[in-house]
Amino acid sequence: MDTNKVILGIYNDPDHIYDATKKLIHDGYRVRDVYSPFAIHGMDRVLGIKRSNLTVAAFIFAMLGICLALTLQTYTSYFDWPINIGGKPFLHIPTYIPITFELSILCTAFGMVGCFFAVNRMAWGKNADIIDIRVTDDLFVVAIDIIPNKTDIAELSSLLKNNGAIEIREREFED
Amino acid sequence: MSHDTHIEIKEEKYIVTDGNKKWSYGLMIAGIILTVIGYFTYHPSVEGMNLSAEDLHHLVSKRFWANLLVDSYFTFIIATCAIIFVVISKLSNASWYVAIRRIPEAMSTYMVIGAGLLLAVIVINFYVLHGGIYHWAHPGVMETDPLLMKKTWYLSKPFLLIRLVLFTAFWIYCAAKIRKNSQNEDLIGGIENFEKNFRISATFLVVFGFTFSMMAWDLMMSIDAHWYSTIFTIYNFATGWVSALTVIYLIVWYLRGNGYLKIATDEHQHDLGKFMFAFSVFWTYMWVAQFLLIWYANIPEEVVYYRERMFGSYSFNFYINIVLNFIVPFFLFMMRDAKRNRTMGFIVGGAILVGHWNDCLLMVMPGAMDLPTTISEHNPMGSIDIPNQGIGFMEIGMITFFAGLFLTVVMKALTKANLYPTRHPYIYESALHDVGV
Numbered sequence: 023m024d025t026n027k028v029i030l031g032i033y034n035d036p037d038h039i040y041d042a043t044k045k046l047i048h049d050g051y052r053v054r055d056v057y058s059p060f061a062i063h064g065m066d067r068v069l070g071i072k073r074s075n076l077t078v079a080a081f082i083f084a085m086l087g088i089c090l091a092l093t094l095q096t097y098t099s100y101f102d103w104p105i106n107i108g109g110k111p112f113l114h115i116p117t118y119i120p121i122t123f124e125l126s127i128l129c130t131a132f133g134m135v136g137c138f139f140a141v142n143r144m145a146w147g148k149n150a151d152i153i154d155i156r157v158t159d160d161l162f163v164v165a166i167d168i169i170p171n172k173t174d175i176a177e178l179s180s181l182l183k184n185n186g187a188i189e190i191r192e193r194e195f196e197d
Numbered sequence: 198m199s200h201d202t203h204i205e206i207k208e209e210k211y212i213v214t215d216g217n218k219k220w221s222y223g224l225m226i227a228g229i230i231l232t233v234i235g236y237f238t239y240h241p242s243v244e245g246m247n248l249s250a251e252d253l254h255h256l257v258s259k260r261f262w263a264n265l266l267v268d269s270y271f272t273f274i275i276a277t278c279a280i281i282f283v284v285i286s287k288l289s290n291a292s293w294y295v296a297i298r299r300i301p302e303a304m305s306t307y308m309v310i311g312a313g314l315l316l317a318v319i320v321i322n323f324y325v326l327h328g329g330i331y332h333w334a335h336p337g338v339m340e341t342d343p344l345l346m347k348k349t350w351y352l353s354k355p356f357l358l359i360r361l362v363l364f365t366a367f368w369i370y371c372a373a374k375i376r377k378n379s380q381n382e383d384l385i386g387g388i389e390n391f392e393k394n395f396r397i398s399a400t401f402l403v404v405f406g407f408t409f410s411m412m413a414w415d416l417m418m419s420i421d422a423h424w425y426s427t428i429f430t431i432y433n434f435a436t437g438w439v440s441a442l443t444v445i446y447l448i449v450w451y452l453r454g455n456g457y458l459k460i461a462t463d464e465h466q467h468d469l470g471k472f473m474f475a476f477s478v479f480w481t482y483m484w485v486a487q488f489l490l491i492w493y494a495n496i497p498e499e500v501v502y503y504r505e506r507m508f509g510s511y512s513f514n515f516y517i518n519i520v521l522n523f524i525v526p527f528f529l530f531m532m533r534d535a536k537r538n539r540t541m542g543f544i545v546g547g548a549i550l551v552g553h554w555n556d557c558l559l560m561v562m563p564g565a566m567d568l569p570t571t572i573s574e575h576n577p578m579g580s581i582d583i584p585n586q587g588i589g590f591m592e593i594g595m596i597t598f599f600a601g602l603f604l605t606v607v608m609k610a611l612t613k614a615n616l617y618p619t620r621h622p623y624i625y626e627s628a629l630h631d632v633g634v
Contacts, residue, residue: 063631073533073634081531108495116492119485 026195027168028054029175030154031182032161036062038186039162044068045185046166051178054165057157079137080130087129091122153193161188168192204460204628206619208383211457211611221605228598235590236261243583252568256583263330263565264591266318268599270416271557273311274437275444275603280305280372281405282441284398287375293468295627296461296617300448302379303610304441305372307603312365315416319361323354330565332580333422342572342579344423344498352422357415364408371401379618386620409434417557420564423578424502428487433560435480439522440553442472443546448607450539458616463537464630470536473549477526480553484519501578505563510585514559521552554596558588 033039040062046053047068056065095118099105104112139145157163166178179190241248241256279301286294322329327336333352339345345352374397382390410430418429426432446469452458453466491499506515525548535541567580618624 061633063629063633066634071634077533108493110493116485116489119489 028165028193028195029168029173029178029182030191030193031164031166031185031187032154032156032189032191033164033186034161034188035186036162039164040065040068042182042185042187043164045181046164049181051173052167052169054167057153057163057165059158059160059162062162076134076137076141080134083133084126084130086133087126088122090129091125092118094125095121151195165193204625206460206624206628208619209457209616210614211452211608211616213608213612217604217608221601221608224597224601224604226601228594228596228601231590231594231597232261232264233594235592235594239586239589239591241583241586246581246583248568255568256566256586258326259330259566260586260591262318262322262326263561264595265314266330266416266565267554267557267561268595269311269314269318270561271437271440271554271596272307272599272603273315274433275441276304276307276311277368277372277405277409278434278437278441279445280308280368280375281402281438282445283375284402284405287394287398288402292623292626293465293630295621295623296630297445297449297458297465297469298379298618298621299611299614299616300445300452300607301441302376302614303607304444304448305376306610307606308365308369308372310602310606312369315365316358316361319358319416323358328569330561331419331422332564332567332569333419335569338569338579342423348422352419357419360408360411361415364412367404367408368401371397371404375401376614379621380614382621383615383619388622391622417560420561421502423498426487426491426499426502428483428490432480432483432487435476435483436553436556439473439476439480440550442469442476443549445469446473446542447546450542452616454539460617460624460628462630464632465627466542467533467536467632468630470530470542473545474526474530474536477523477530477549481519481523481527484523505582506559509563509582511559511563514555514585518552518556518559521548522556525549525552558592562586 031039031042033042036058039056039058043053043056043065047070053069056062056069058065096113100113110117152158153165154161154163164182167173168175175192182190236257239257239260241253243253243256282301283294283298283305286298322331323334328334328338333339333342333345333348334354339349339352375394378390378394378397413430413433417433418425446466449458449461449466449469453461488503491503505511526545529535529541529548530545535545562585563582566583566586568583570576570579570581572579621627
């Protein structure tokens with residue numbers, strides 16, 4: 023990103039913002055992101071968002087959980103301290119299944135949450151930089167990068183307005 | 198959300214082609230021929246056992262009836278769970294399934310034939326064969342067996358028949374009603390039928406929950422009358438449910454591949470695939486839950502069920518069951534692209550269907566292929582275990598016949614109504630269904 027200034031088009035209808043975003047991208051504007059209180063179907067395709075790799079991470083964490091659980095159980099109940107419970111064999115995979123299942127889920131859940139926080143640069147104590155506070159309630163915001171000497175702000179504003187924006191304003195990011 | 202996607206809702210009916218007829222009738226005829234060959238060429242392989250000629254004759258008949266029970270039960274629960282899919286989606290107010298709801302509705306018409314066949318199997322076994330594959334139904338068994346005496350009030354032939362008829366009749370009535378209302382909607386529109394179906398679905402699901410349990414006890418669990426498992430019914434439901442989802446999934450692929458049902462997209466296919474994946478895991482959960490508790494508790498009465506299947510001649514069927522119903526769907530169907538791929542869909546779908554058929558076979562065969570004997574100190578169960586007779590012409594032929602029959606009925610039902618509800622309130626929403634990237 024070679025710019026930290028954006029124009030915000032604020033909408034009160036998900037259909038309007040969907041059409042507007044489509045038009046903006048078609049006209050060659052650089053849309054930074056669309057902010058919305060709920061998921062707008064098809065918006066991810068319009069914005070060209072790639073599929074998240076979170077699922078791959080989930081699979082790896084699940085495998086990690088399975089390995090951990092099997093190692094723990096085999097070590098404790100077979101190598102380190104075998105206890106005879108009702109004459110059952112010490113090393114028996116069916117008995118290990120519930121704990122393996124639970125630990126794989128635990129690892130997947132924690133791992134995915136951790137990945138999600140890392141990818142989104144979220145941490146305790148960090149203040150959220152909400153693009154417009156009303157987006158957490160009932161409005162929809164599209165943010166378009168202003169590229170110096172290239173973006174015609176007046177033309178862009180009229181384009182947004184013609185597509186149903188109820189408000190247009192500029193805003194700067196601090197980073 | 199009405200974006201720029203253009204959706205055309207048009208009346209569309211399935212037309213049964215000559216090729217379809219050739220296939221479905223061909224399967225039925227081939228099935229009958231194979232079954233007949235299997236029946237007359239079957240010589241029970243029971244080396245080392247001292248069995249009379251009459252006993253061997255009984256085994257031929259038992260194998261035939263056990264197979265008929267397996268296949269009619271399997272296809273019947275598929276048809277029943279198909280309508281339960283509509284009911285559950287309806288009650289959860291889902292919209293995505295509307296584009297494909299005519300397929301489970303069409304599958305539910307098989308319930309009439311399925312219930313009739315099941316009833317025929319039970320009646321003939323009880324009253325013509327004097328018990329047949331049901332050990333407890335043999336004359337004198339309930340009166341002398343100390344373990345079964347306590348179950349006399351529940352396991353009585355007339356009581357079982359009466360409840361079976363009542364339950365299946367009620368299910369068929371509800372399914373027919375739901376289908377009728379859904380078709381009326383195409384003619385008159387409005388939300389009157391939508392609301393009617395909601396009420397029927399709610400009643401149906403509550404009744405189904407209890408009555409399906411009893412049906413599974415009566416038809417399947419009572420074959421091993423000494424054995425019991427409280428999770429058995431939900432395990433049976435999982436079998437039927439995942440098989441029904443698989444059949445719906447495959448029929449949607451077939452119809453889309455032949456130019457029908459343009460309204461259903463890869464998105465619908467993906468969601469059905471997710472269901473198949475999820476409920477394969479659910480089935481495995483139930484399987485493990487049943488197995489593990491019995492393994493741990495180690496009560497002879499319960500363990501005998503698994504002993505016969507795990508270590509005896511059924512061990513191949515026992516282990517392949519887990520491979521086909523859990524490992525194959527879990528690893529092959531985990532990827533997003535696999536659920537949207539026709540070839541992969543047919544591979545995994547085929548594995549699931551074969552696997553669950555094998556599952557039903559495994560529930561019935563070991564218990565049904567026993568020969569009754571007098572209770573003694575050495576034989577407290579009062580039966581002689583016959584080793585696994587394998588999967589032969591009779592098994593293959595019978596399931597081939599049932600596949601042909603099922604397809605014939607479903608195709609005929611599909612021609613009767615539009616392939617998707619044209620005036621359902623949610624049809625546009627369903628057509629625009631999108632699971633995201």
